[in-house]
Amino acid sequence: MTILPFPSFLDDVKEKGFKKAVFEGIDDSVERLTAGLNVQDLREAFRGETASRRPNPRLTPHADGFWLHMRPSYFNRDVTGMYPTFRLGWLSSYFVFFETITGILLMLWYTPSPEIAYGDMLTILSNVPLGQLMRDMHRLGAEFMVAVVAMHMMRTWITGSYKKPRQFTWFTGLLLLVITGFLSFSGYLLPWDQLSLWAVTIGASMAEATPVVGEQVNLLLRGAPELGANGLLRFYLLHVLALPALLFVFFGVHYYKVVIHGHSLPPQKENIGEDTAKRVPLDKRVYFIPDMLTYEMMWLGATTFIITVLCIWFYHAPLENHADPQVTPLGTTAPWYFLWIQGALKLGDKFFWGVAFPTIALGGLALLPYLDVTPSRRYAHRRFMLTIASLLISVTTILSYMGLAKFAVQTSAETEIVHELTFEPAHSKVGIGRTIPFDQMIVGAYSTAQLHYADDMAASDALAAINAEVSANGQFDQMIQELKDQHVGANQLPLRFRAIPAAEAPTLMRVMEEFAHHLEAEPKELPNVWGALVITDNQGSLKRLDWIVSWDSVLIEGGEVQTDEAGDPILVYSDQVDAAGNPIPVRRIFSDHLFIHEASAYFD
């Protein structure tokens, strides 16, 4: 007898011997943990053998265990392949958990306050081991999740799986799609950089167009007329609390419906109007343990491995400059999954295209299973709905393209060109002007005009001609005045253009060629144009690059360049005349500048 008031392990040892007692103890624990499978059962399962005990212990975890009671104990062989599910539902669920885990880790270093948030991002990147990897994974996972959920919806449409009895499953799925979009969108703001502030400002301003309540909704969302401390806190709480809570609720409902109705079979596998998903013949059963379990464990490893590889070598979450409500960056767009609304907005009325149209579209989707009540799921019988599906995909793609900044947004050519050359790193791209290595930024003024001279002309002769020309017609002085206005030091002002040092600075040469190439592409808007790059020393480790565009002013009406019969642009003339008595066109100049520090390493 033991001294303890209940039978203990020691009693077992006494009774059966040490070895046997230990084995039985382990066996017992394993069976409790797996809710029904002992070591021998597991061994058999993972060796692919049939279960030696009856009743089949592999079904017990589904009946007795909490976690597996949510999963079906067997699947129909017809739905376990790539087709018809493409694993998109599984992947969506994967990303829900993946995002939760990486998100919680990121929360440890994040404070939702405009004063600190951006600094926190820098801390995550500069002072948290694996911080960058975590952020990249969370961000990439979010983008994937939106894409996967949307594709999951399209797949369901195409295979007709929304049909009776799965109408409500479809509806909850649509809710999950909307929640996913908003989850991703609300997370966009949190880094509090220029990218996030302006993408969200654009996104949130769409809500403003709603009649009557628009302004209130907008105010509720942003906490103030402009995004600020309150807005950030609200988006943060939406992102980490409200939306995830909703997501988990509807995720539960959605999956419960999936299990209760069974995974819909490929359309051709069942008779028209029948739903045989729950009636799986014995020879078609693929048991969760061990087959689906090992599949899912393998996919878990594979997906995470792929994301890790992507985040190490191919993707880094963008982080631009600190958010600044005063500075609107050129070419701001909403996040890609809202681009279709932004594109639609360019079609006209803000209310109709920004609010009514998306609402109608989503409403139509929600009602889809109740509108399309034809019994057949066969592709051949659903030509109309499949056409609508491909139309939907095409229209969304086209609208998204229209949402891009380059579509139908009027920016003057010179601004566009200089921006193209100098934009700050975003989405793994950077203006080529920033990629000139520090030692190739040789102080001097360089003109694209040099590149237009014939090859057989010596560079020095070409330059002499250019310098003589621009100093005679006052264009050089105009440039110097512009530089002065832009606070270039008096001792730093260039005296004349220098030859581009192609041998010592090949990248500089390439950038100048690119600059010239862009300028040439706009003969209508920028006639008789030349561009210049003026490089000056600012501090020992800091250079200043001034980009200048000088051209003859053209007549522009309603955003369009006016041309004469020959198709040449009509110039605007000043009241002065040259030596020959011809009027002189008004010369316009544009400049922008950037500073580049030796350690900034845009060129790596």
Place this chain on the structure above:
Amino acid sequence: MNLLFIRTIEGRILAGITMFVGMMILVGWVAINEEARMQAFVQQHTGRSIERGAELFASLCSECHGEEGYGAGDRAPGLNNPHLFGYDPVGLQTAAVTNANRALVRLNKSVDGLLAELTDSEEPPSEERQNEIVAAIADLEAQIEEQNMAIAGTVAERIAILESLDTAVNNGLFPLWDTVVDIEQTGDNEIEVFFNTNGTRLAQVGWAGDLQGYIVTTLIHGRPGSARVYPNSTGMAAWSQTAGGPLRQDQIEDLAAYILNWDKGAGWTTEDFIAVAQYGKPLADGSLPSEPPPPPAGDNVEGILQRWQAEEVIGSAVSGELLYDQEFGCTDCHRDGASAPDTIGTAARIRDERLTLPQFADYTLEQYLVESITRPGDYVVDGYSSGLMPVNFGARMTDQQLADIVAFLLTQ
């Protein structure tokens, strides 16, 4: 795609384990390199912070502190300035002299010891020893001579450097010039004495913290006193949003990073001192800003009007218009009658409406205008809020400027 559907269980288990292990190896590999990556990130980020600071400096600060940070004449101190960074131009020479002096003390001590031994009456050294001592003393004397020569050379070098700094001092390198002038009376080399007590800007202003703290604090809160040292300064404003200015904290830090990036450490030269252009720098035409600026008009209306009469101050409407529109920005508010009375029709309005009021019975037009500008709170026209107009225009304008503005307003 079939890869995802490995048909055997052991194949799936093997593939899964391989993927997990591969992922762990990758993450481990990343973790090992994190230290270097984070360091690189910090460097890169500092670089970009300096770039943004440069942009802010060019647009906000260069007007007064100079595009290249050398200061702009009589408006603000140079920041690209060895003095700010605590560079001592004669540090090397001072150290050399100190070391040589120490060596001298040592040598003299040795000589004294030998002499004492030589002249010891109780225990006179042997003849041989005496000769030895005499030889040793001669050797030491030669060394002392050598050291003295070295010191003289270094001192001359030092004087040359300090003299070369005269230009810089004349250019107003040290804003508190009166301190230097005081020292001049004592007959020492005033620059050297100045360096001993005011070696760095921080010591000069009695700042206990480090340079970054000094710069950041000045950026956030602005600073008083600038107007005294720099007569044409509008004062260092408070730039931080926390102090009512326009800049966020990260922008303040960017600016500080940019200013600190001027530091050349040991690389500063006396040329850098001379490049600094602060108060007293010869103007473009070569002359020095001679007289102190004329005193402000103040807010004693009677006194102003009397001085105008006594000194025959005649206002010019043309310069008055410039001052009104630009220098003092009056048109910012006085333009459409919304927040302040419209500029147009001023004279007629005063003559026909204000001066008919009992309290202005014996006022002249000039008197009314001078009072309105220098003491705006005394009377506020019905319909406008009091306290909107700054009360310090009297302190900011000279008699002449005030007279110009009044002359301009009388034409309106």
